[in-house]
Amino acid sequence: MSMELFAHPFSSYCQKALIAFYENDVPFTYRMLEEEGVGETFASLWPLKRFPILRDDGRVVLEASIIIEYLQVRCPGPVKLIPENPELAVEVRMLDRIFDNYVMTPQGKFVFDALRPAENRDPTGVEEARGMLDASYAWLDQRMEGRTWAVGETFTMADCAAAPSLFYADWTYPIPERHRHLKAYRERLLLRPSFARAVDEARPFRHYFPLGAPDRD
Numbered sequence: 090m091s092m093e094l095f096a097h098p099f100s101s102y103c104q105k106a107l108i109a110f111y112e113n114d115v116p117f118t119y120r121m122l123e124e125e126g127v128g129e130t131f132a133s134l135w136p137l138k139r140f141p142i143l144r145d146d147g148r149v150v151l152e153a154s155i156i157i158e159y160l161q162v163r164c165p166g167p168v169k170l171i172p173e174n175p176e177l178a179v180e181v182r183m184l185d186r187i188f189d190n191y192v193m194t195p196q197g198k199f200v201f202d203a204l205r206p207a208e209n210r211d212p213t214g215v216e217e218a219r220g221m222l223d224a225s226y227a228w229l230d231q232r233m234e235g236r237t238w239a240v241g242e243t244f245t246m247a248d249c250a251a252a253p254s255l256f257y258a259d260w261t262y263p264i265p266e267r268h269r270h271l272k273a274y275r276e277r278l279l280l281r282p283s284f285a286r287a288v289d290e291a292r293p294f295r296h297y298f299p300l301g302a303p304d305r306d
Contacts (some may be wrong), residue, residue, distance in 0.1 A: 092117040094156075095131045096141040099294035100221035101193055101253035102153045108249045108289040109157040111120075111283035113166025115202065154185055157246045170246040177241050184239045186252040187225070195221040196258040203299040222262050230268035240299045244281065252278040256288070260303055279306060 096103035120127045143150040150159045172178050195218035239247035268271040295302035
């Protein structure tokens with residue numbers, strides 16, 4: 090039985106996992122949550138109902154970062170998303186957490202707030218999220234000066250995290266023009282075939298974006 094990925098193409102964290110599959114052409118069965126019966130199976134596997142979830146021969150693997158780690162162990166390919174150099178591997182994991190926690194999480198605050206009824210919105214939380222993105226953008230712009238990818242000279246799990254994080258964050262709270270290194274990095278990520286494929290697969294669902302998907306990317 091092939092690996093099964095329970096996911097939705099418009100989800101940032103699902104895209105993060107999908108990039109890893111596509112980078113090394115790992116075969117899997119896509120269990121899209123909109124398909125009949127998939128939601129019930131998904132909920133039975135993980136009561137918190139957060140995707141993506143990977144099921145492989147009875148083993149259930151949770152969380153996008155751990156799915157990427159699992160793929161490298163279970164079916165390693167030519168693209169080493171976790172470097173063999175242990176020091177670089179630590180740096181990759183650090184940047185992975187930075188993109189998830191300090192880019193994707195604050196941008197999500199804008200999105201989830203927009204989905205709430207007006208009387209339940211949290212302007213203070215959104216303002217805090219804006220400040221975190223300002224600080225993250227500035228730090229990442231400095232880091233990306235002279236770099237092609239987030240860590241080392243090759244594409245890694247850190248870039249899997251960066252791609253959807255920066256993609257949606259720039260829709261939500263645009264990266265300032267002055268952060269040209271970060272903007273150029275986002276453009277390189279969009280040109281990566283694995284992420285371009287994930288973006289294309291998500292195009293039919295752009296109407297889900299509550300802030301209005303821009304007519305670009």
